[in-house]
Amino acid sequence: xILNKTKEDIKRDxxxxxxxxxxxxxxxxxxxxxYYALGKLIKDYLTEKWAETNKVYxxxxxxxxxxxxxxxxxxxLLETNLINLGIRDVCEEALKELGxxxxxxxxxxxxxxxxxxxxxxxxxxxxxxxxxLSLPAHGxxxxxxxxxxxxxxxxxYQVEQLDEWLKKDFVWEIKRADKGxxxxxxxxxxxxxxxxxxxxxxxxxxxxxxxxxxxxVPGYQTVNVNTLRLWNAELxxxxxxxxxxxxxxYLRYLEQRYSAEEISxxxxxxDRSLEGxxxxxxxxxxxxxxxxxxxxxxxxxLGEPITELHNYVAIHINDTHPAVAVAELMRLLIDDHGLxxxxxxxxxxxxLAYTNHTIMAEALEKWDVNVxxxxxxxxxxxxxxxxxxxxxxxxxxFYNDWSKVNAMSIIQNNNIKMANLAIVGSHSINGVAWLxxxxxxxxxxxxxxxxxxxxxxxxxNGITHRRWLVKANRPLTDLFIxxxxxxxxxxxxxxxxxxxxxxxxxxxxLQRLADIKANRKLELAKFVEKEYGIKINPKSIYxxxxxxxxxxxxxxxxxFHIMYLYNELKExxxxxxxxxxxxxxxxxxxxYSLAKQIIKLINTxxxxxxxxxxxxxxxxxxxxxxxxxxLAEKVIPAGDxxxxxxxxxxxxxxxxxxxxxxxxxxxxxxxxxxxxxxxQAVGRDNIVVFGLTSQEVMYYNAHGGYxxxxxxxxxxxxxxxxxxxxxxxxxxPATEFSMIxxxxxxxxxxxxxxxxxxxxxxxxxxxxxxxxxxxxxxxxSLVNIAHSGIFSSDNTIKKYADEIxxxxxxxxxxxx
Numbered sequence: 081x082i083l084n085k086t087k088e089d090i091k092r093d094x095x096x097x098x099x100x101x102x103x104x105x106x107x108x109x110x111x112x113x114x115y116y117a118l119g120k121l122i123k124d125y126l127t128e129k130w131a132e133t134n135k136v137y138x139x140x141x142x143x144x145x146x147x148x149x150x151x152x153x154x155x156x157l158l159e160t161n162l163i164n165l166g167i168r169d170v171c172e173e174a175l176k177e178l179g180x181x182x183x184x185x186x187x188x189x190x191x192x193x194x195x196x197x198x199x200x201x202x203x204x205x206x207x208x209x210x211x212x213l214s215l216p217a218h219g220x221x222x223x224x225x226x227x228x229x230x231x232x233x234x235x236x237y238q239v240e241q242l243d244e245w246l247k248k249d250f251v252w253e254i255k256r257a258d259k260g261x262x263x264x265x266x267x268x269x270x271x272x273x274x275x276x277x278x279x280x281x282x283x284x285x286x287x288x289x290x291x292x293x294x295x296x297v298p299g300y301q302t303v304n305v306n307t308l309r310l311w312n313a314e315l316x317x318x319x320x321x322x323x324x325x326x327x328x329x330y331l332r333y334l335e336q337r338y339s340a341e342e343i344s345x346x347x348x349x350x351d352r353s354l355e356g357x358x359x360x361x362x363x364x365x366x367x368x369x370x371x372x373x374x375x376x377x378x379x380x381x382l383g384e385p386i387t388e389l390h391n392y393v394a395i396h397i398n399d400t401h402p403a404v405a406v407a408e409l410m411r412l413l414i415d416d417h418g419l420x421x422x423x424x425x426x427x428x429x430x431x432l433a434y435t436n437h438t439i440m441a442e443a444l445e446k447w448d449v450n451v452x453x454x455x456x457x458x459x460x461x462x463x464x465x466x467x468x469x470x471x472x473x474x475x476x477x478f479y480n481d482w483s484k485v486n487a488m489s490i491i492q493n494n495n496i497k498m499a500n501l502a503i504v505g506s507h508s509i510n511g512v513a514w515l516x517x518x519x520x521x522x523x524x525x526x527x528x529x530x531x532x533x534x535x536x537x538x539x540x541n542g543i544t545h546r547r548w549l550v551k552a553n554r555p556l557t558d559l560f561i562x563x564x565x566x567x568x569x570x571x572x573x574x575x576x577x578x579x580x581x582x583x584x585x586x587x588x589x590l591q592r593l594a595d596i597k598a599n600r601k602l603e604l605a606k607f608v609e610k611e612y613g614i615k616i617n618p619k620s621i622y623x624x625x626x627x628x629x630x631x632x633x634x635x636x637x638x639x640f641h642i643m644y645l646y647n648e649l650k651e652x653x654x655x656x657x658x659x660x661x662x663x664x665x666x667x668x669x670x671x672y673s674l675a676k677q678i679i680k681l682i683n684t685x686x687x688x689x690x691x692x693x694x695x696x697x698x699x700x701x702x703x704x705x706x707x708x709x710x711l712a713e714k715v716i717p718a719g720d721x722x723x724x725x726x727x728x729x730x731x732x733x734x735x736x737x738x739x740x741x742x743x744x745x746x747x748x749x750x751x752x753x754x755x756x757x758x759x760q761a762v763g764r765d766n767i768v769v770f771g772l773t774s775q776e777v778m779y780y781n782a783h784g785g786y787x788x789x790x791x792x793x794x795x796x797x798x799x800x801x802x803x804x805x806x807x808x809x810x811x812x813p814a815t816e817f818s819m820i821x822x823x824x825x826x827x828x829x830x831x832x833x834x835x836x837x838x839x840x841x842x843x844x845x846x847x848x849x850x851x852x853x854x855x856x857x858x859x860x861s862l863v864n865i866a867h868s869g870i871f872s873s874d875n876t877i878k879k880y881a882d883e884i885x886x887x888x889x890x891x892x893x894x895x896x
Contacts, residue, residue: 145218203398210299287316407505470489513541644797661702663704721745
């Protein structure tokens with residue numbers, strides 16, 4: 081506990097803050113004002129230690145890490161901050177005595193619209209762990225005004241609405257207008273000689289002002305408060321000539337303002353058009369350039385020479401979105417600080433590190449040279465020179481093997497390959513699960529691994545237990561504390577969670593685990609009935625697949641099994657199965673038409689099944705609208721079965737698998753991503769594995785030999801499912817789902833849905849059988865919870881700090 085605040089302290093401070101902020105008392109204040117008063121009070125508590133943390137880092141000249149990520153899916157922060165400050169319970173008690181419902185206040189907060197899926201949630205877990213480990217490390221991203229989108233389901237279709245999360249204001253941020261920087265786009269750039277050096281000259285660039293908004297990131301049981309810096313795009317500060325505007329230039333001014341502000345309007349704009357592509361690239365360069373400029377300005381205040389930058393600064397590239405950091409750091413070192421190329425390159429490589437998050441070709445970003453060169457002319461010059469030197473290095477290393485030079489080139493076929501740029505310009509390249517890293521080394525990035533074997537390493541992803549257990553599942557947390565004799569030490573050292581294994585034969589503890597799960601399931605059932613009007617059986621198996629919707633994640637395989645089960649029940653309504661509720665939650669990217677069709681099919685099937693009295697409510701299907709962090713905190717603790725069924729070799733890691741595991745769900749899984757490590761941790765008796773292996777999938781992809789017709793033509797179950805989709809059985813014309821049929825038949829079942837279907841059905845039958853033996857099921861659940869500690873993001877970040885960033889904890893002294 082880092083704040084010595086009593087209940088009376090909080091009541092007094094809260095009432096003062098309410099009065100000073102809104103000139104209201106507790107009786108007249110609205111819920112909105114009550115929330116803001118509490119948020120501002122907690123930020124007050126944080127701010128002193130935030131300033132102290134920055135001072136300690138600066139005075140001790142510690143090396144600091146800056147984690148660059150397009151997404152930070154931080155969810156709601158009020159309760160998380162209270163937990164990390166150690167005053168959550170006392171704050172709830174104080175509010176209760178003031179007649180305020182704590183849960184109502186917490187629920188008023190909007191989820192921050194700063195991310196979409198696993199990439200952003202990982203970044204959020206990481207910055208929490210950085211602070212909790214007292215590591216001098218901070219986040220760097222964009223202050224998206226509207227986030228991705230708010231998903232509505234209308235007549236089964238996904239409809240995208242603006243996510244106006246900032247409409248309520250973001251109580252946690254502090255605008256730092258004095259720390260803004262300028263970012264240059266477009267125009268013409270040429271080099272001229274000046275004092276024996278070639279310097280760039282910019283003609284008619286578009287200049288965008290990047291203004292930072294800082295968010296405090298407190299650590300758990302530590303005084304350290306790190307920073308998440310989010311950049312907002314604006315027009316540069318300069319006097320506006322009113323007479324000029326009055327002479328007809330007003331529309332031009334508005335165009336310039338919109339061009340600037342659109343950069344930080346929406347996360348992942350639709351990039352099917354040229355303008356969408358330009359905007360996406362603008363966003364990536366904007367926050368990367370702003371972040372690095374800010375870092376260098378902070379570093380120079382230490383009084384150390386710029387040539388020592390890498391000894392004081394580590395910059396981490398989270399996926400390829402900030403990969404342009406390689407060229408931007410070179411630009412600043414050469415153009416602004418006068419370093420020669422070789423010195424600047426040595427510093428750049430030692431400063432930067434890169435995490436690869438995918439082997440999917442579509443997600444390995446590349447930019448059309450013409451688009452890139454026009455938008456970022458100076459950066460393109462630098463990338464050309466990086467590539468020229470690198471290609472010469474490859475040719476020398478591999479004895480003029482030009483096929484290898486061409487394959488590894490950063491610029492290829494009029495495209496700039498951003499993953500290649502990140503690899504060449506970083507001293508460390510890591511995958512995010514053991515299997516993923518092995519695939520990178522031995523297949524996808526084999527040439528680079530052969531050239532730079534010392535740079536490649538694995539850092540299996542992790543999750544913060546403070547969010548996904550302590551906050552999301554308080555009853556389970558309380559049981560842990562009780563079993564640990566009142567100690568909360570396991571929250572800081574999650575390896576000690578294995579102590580729970582001592583109770584795997586204790587029927588009383590197993591029953592308590594079952595009771596906790598049953599209560600969470602009942603809470604979710606009430607939520608579903610209230611929100612969607614669907615009455616579900618809280619004693620049914622809650623089978624959950626919640627994640628980004630993509631063909632390789634195979635929501636379609638899950639749905640085909642549901643359709644098969646429905647057909648079985650239609651033929652025999654008395655079929656002996658354990659009642660099952662299937663939950664889906666997913667957003668489809670606005671331009672991803674196939675994913676949108678899958679959402680429509682899920683909802684179409686759900687509508688028919690949920691309204692069919694003949695099957696006696698033995699199965700229900702629920703699509704959870706607008707799935708996000710706060711909704712996940714309701715769903716994950718209630719899950720019995722965790723669906724992790726991606727096509728083997730396609731998922732880099734997955735972290736949803738870890739969240740469900742920690743809350744006692746049993747994983748049904750392909751051996752893909754971190755599922756492999758979960759399988760190793762819990763043992764094959766405590767996970768249900770099925771399907772092709774990654775080696776088998778990669779063999780088929782490389783050599784062929786798979787014909788989906790060989791499966792489909794001999795499986796009447798699949799034939800019936802496909803026929804029902806096509807003949808209007810579910811009340812929707814077949815043309816609605818033409819892309820799904822095309823993806824399966826004309827692309828030869830690219831993600832092996834048909835191939836794995838039979839194995840998946842058998843795996844689901846095994847789930848049914850296991851669940852009937854509740855004692856065994858609860859033992860499996862306990863084993864999963866006990867072993868989940870190894871997937872703590874604290875463990876992952878320790879490895880990043882020690883093995884990549886070379887940073888050490890810097891503990892700010894606690895209060896007396």
